[in-house]
Amino acid sequence: MSRNIVTFHYTLRDTQGAVIDASVGGEPISFLEGAGQIVEGLEEGLRGLATGTKAHIGVPAAKAYGERDEAQVQRVLKSLLPIEGEIKAGDQFRAGTDAYAPIVTVMGVEGDELLLDANHPLAGVDLEFEVELLASRPATADEIAHGHAHGEGGCCGGKEGGCGDGGCDDTGSGDDKAGGCDKPDCGCKT
Numbered sequence: 001m002s003r004n005i006v007t008f009h010y011t012l013r014d015t016q017g018a019v020i021d022a023s024v025g026g027e028p029i030s031f032l033e034g035a036g037q038i039v040e041g042l043e044e045g046l047r048g049l050a051t052g053t054k055a056h057i058g059v060p061a062a063k064a065y066g067e068r069d070e071a072q073v074q075r076v077l078k079s080l081l082p083i084e085g086e087i088k089a090g091d092q093f094r095a096g097t098d099a100y101a102p103i104v105t106v107m108g109v110e111g112d113e114l115l116l117d118a119n120h121p122l123a124g125v126d127l128e129f130e131v132e133l134l135a136s137r138p139a140t141a142d143e144i145a146h147g148h149a150h151g152e153g154g155c156c157g158g159k160e161g162g163c164g165d166g167g168c169d170d171t172g173s174g175d176d177k178a179g180g181c182d183k184p185d186c187g188c189k190t
Contacts, residue, residue: 003033005149006046007135013128020122028134030149037148039064042129049133057129061122068124073107073117087114 007030011022023029031037033047041063049055061067083093091106095118108115143150 003139003144004136005030005032005139005143006133007149008046009132009134010042011130013130015126015128017128020127030151032139032143032147032149035147039127041127042131045129046131046133049131049136051133051135054130054132057131059127059129061124061126064125064127065120065122066124068119072119073115075110075113076116078112078114081114 007028009023009028011024012020014020029038031043033043039059041059042057044063045055045057045059078087081093081095082097087106087109089106089108092103093106094101095104095116096102102118104116104118105121106114107117140150
């Protein structure tokens with residue numbers, strides 16, 4: 001299967017019509033098909049659309065951020081968490097120091113315990129996307145190998161905050177050509 005880099009604008013609403021997020025007025029989103037970079041149902045809805053197409057794509061919770069899992073709601077002692085300062089209901093933080101540790105929401109504070117919810121805030125929510133497909137092109141071998149779209153200038157677009165001089169090496173060392181990727185989640189690191 002050939003894989004494409006797809007670029008689009010979107011407005012995301014809940015089923016009552018309230019806007020949750022939008023790219024319109026900012027940078028469009030580009031993703032590598034099949035890399036899990038956007039929710040499954042949205043990727044399925046974008047597949048096969050022609051450039052310039054505007055469409056409505058409804059995505060059920062199961063193909064978005066999943067159904068709510070009450071097992072993801074737990075009581076935890078504050079002293080066991082990597083957080084400082086006052087904590088109140090609604091606060092969100094990463095549950096560990098690892099970049100891939102889940103982000104949790106504080107549902108309640110009861111003395112020395114916190115009621116934490118590790119479900120995604122949109123778990124259990126059906127989503128409605130209004131999209132405009134701006135571009136679709138075949139992915140390069142480098143993009144497929146790195147697992148993401150490369151912008152103008154090479155890996156990570158060569159932009160500030162990207163991978164050094166904007167080019168990943170081909171040695172598999174995880175470093176860019178300048179000798180060190182300064183964006184740990186850019187995909188250059190393997």
